[in-house]
Amino acid sequence: MIIWDFGWAGAVVLLIALAAASVRILREYERGVVFLLGRFWKVKGPGIILVVPGIQQMVRVDLRLVVMDVPSQDVISRDNVSVQVNAVVYFRVVDPQKAIIHVANFFEATSQLAQTTLRSVLGKHELDDMLAERERLNADIQQILDTQTDSWGIKVANVEIKHVDINESMVRAIARQAEAERERRAKVIHAEGELQASEKLLEAARVLAQSPQAMQLRYLQTLTNIAGDKSSTIVFPMPVDLMEALSKLAAARSGG
Known part of the structure; x- marks a missing residue:
């Protein structure tokens, strides 16, 4: 030795x-x-x-902010529409002791939790909500993730849904639905315009009925408008009362 x-x-x-x-x-x-x-x-x-x-x-x-991309997830919406959704999660370690001791791999655990939470939350909403109310959905997902990862010493700062991919057949169906909705609105607006016009015409007729001179002035104004159009044909409106008077006069002469 x-x-x-x-x-x-x-x-x-x-x-x-x-x-x-x-x-x-x-x-x-x-x-x-x-x-x-x-x-x-x-x-x-x-x-x-x-x-x-x-x-x-x-x-x-x-301890720096980590930007984690959530892979595309297949989601069935509440109205039974199949979509693919991916998102991005921003988080950071706020308690190193918990992040190392309480979870084996906090990055992988946060990634898996983000994927399952994304599918769970979006599956409770309809397709229109996914497309129109992303801010509210982002806040809901962020709150759920932050609550779950608090015991791991992780702070989820923000969640952003990046893409909502829909198949071509559903895109065509949505386009047809949007076109039908625009046509419906156009018909409703046209009907409301007709209703308002009829109300105004009824009001005008009542005013003109109270004053025969106003009716004559209206006739003259109509003739002036027609003459200004450079038309070779002028249609003169004949008062209904005058027509009735002429009819009675003709009947009296034929009977006499």
Whole structure:
């Protein structure tokens, strides 16, 4: 058996090597979760920290905002329409101790939870809601994710639905529905215009009936408008009362 005797010089060299191996440098956005003999000790950083090799172990945790893309998910809406939806989730670690100890891989766990939550929330809404009320759906998904990941030391800052893909047959059906809706609105507007016009005509007829002179002035105004159109044919409106008077006169002469 050979015994190596380093002496004081060897001890100094060993201490220097041990100190060099113990030095860790953490950036401003990093924290180190330190374990002492397998048990959690403390969270250190940023800056220079010491980790004793063999006795302590450190896990680095990034505190910056993470942008995670949620893969496209097949969703059946409440009105039985099949769509593909993808989204993006913004989150960050706020408690490094929980993020390392309470979940094996917080990034993968957050990704899987985001996918299932996206399908669950959107499946409760109709297609029109997915297309027109994205802000409300984003807020609902963000709130659910933030509540679930709070015990992991994760803060979900925002969720944005990026695309809602619909197959071509459904796109054509939606186009036909939109066209039918526009036609319905046009008919309703036209009917309302006819109703308002009839009410105004009835009111005008009552006013003209109270004054025969106003009726004559209306006849003259109509003739003026017709003459201004440079038309070779002029249709003169004959009063109904005058027609009745002429009919009575003709009947009296024929009877006499």
